[in-house]
Amino acid sequence: MTRPASDNSKAVDAFLATKAEIDDMLARLTALSDDHFETNPDELHWGHVGTLNHYRDRLREISDAAFKEGEYAE
Numbered sequence: 001m002t003r004p005a006s007d008n009s010k011a012v013d014a015f016l017a018t019k020a021e022i023d024d025m026l027a028r029l030t031a032l033s034d035d036h037f038e039t040n041p042d043e044l045h046w047g048h049v050g051t052l053n054h055y056r057d058r059l060r061e062i063s064d065a066a067f068k069e070g071e072y073a074e
Helices: 009-034 046-067
Strands: none
16 A cells, blocks of 8 residues: 655645744844844943853854754764
8 A cells, every 4th residue: 555645734834934933033133233232332231241141152052953063963
């Protein structure tokens, strides 16, 4: 008995919708970075550094997982 080809259109739609969300987030983050994360150099303090370190750490985790680096290295 031959199995019918599976229809993965729902998976493709879900993948593309999720990719669009990621693309939107990346665009917003790029714009925020271009604006120096809405900081004023005259008002910058260690709290800003901590916040930026937090963002970097989360992004590094995602990047490491995507590229199989760091703790995700094979």
